[in-house]
Amino acid sequence: MPPSASDTVMATAAALRVVLGKLKRRLREETGSRGLSGSQVAVLGHLEREGSKTVTELAELEGVRQQSMGATVASLETAGLLKGAPHPTDGRRTILSLTPKARAWIKASRAAREDWLFHTIQIRLSPAEQKRLAAAVELLQRLVEP
Numbered sequence: 001m002p003p004s005a006s007d008t009v010m011a012t013a014a015a016l017r018v019v020l021g022k023l024k025r026r027l028r029e030e031t032g033s034r035g036l037s038g039s040q041v042a043v044l045g046h047l048e049r050e051g052s053k054t055v056t057e058l059a060e061l062e063g064v065r066q067q068s069m070g071a072t073v074a075s076l077e078t079a080g081l082l083k084g085a086p087h088p089t090d091g092r093r094t095i096l097s098l099t100p101k102a103r104a105w106i107k108a109s110r111a112a113r114e115d116w117l118f119h120t121i122q123i124r125l126s127p128a129e130q131k132r133l134a135a136a137v138e139l140l141q142r143l144v145e146p
Helices: 005-032 040-051 055-062 066-078 100-124 126-144
Strands: 084-085 094-098
Touching: 005 055, 005 066, 005 100, 040 055, 040 100, 055 066, 055 094, 066 084, 094 100, 100 126
Parallel strands: none
Antiparallel strands: 084 094
């Protein structure tokens, strides 16, 4: 009995999850996190995409306890990647933002990942496969858009 359409979609979903996980790990291996933990990289990413946040807001975004996020933030401040400023309406809270050093780190890390992808695509895929990949990227974008 041939697989149903839903069986095919389920198999595609499982394969996509696996391959995207491998791609994410490979990008991390190729470019390295340059001494930062996954949690630290995630915090930098949130602040770069969404702007300044408090420790509480970052903890909620990452689904961790405020104390755990406090330790992550403290290490990033010590490394010179985050700076704090008093909250404009609540002096007990601190608003965290990226330093120029953090922005440079993010830019260099992103460039390294894109460079690895560019060269890998050129080397491993034929021109026809590169076109198919470009079309697949458009489909993947539709999956993640609201």
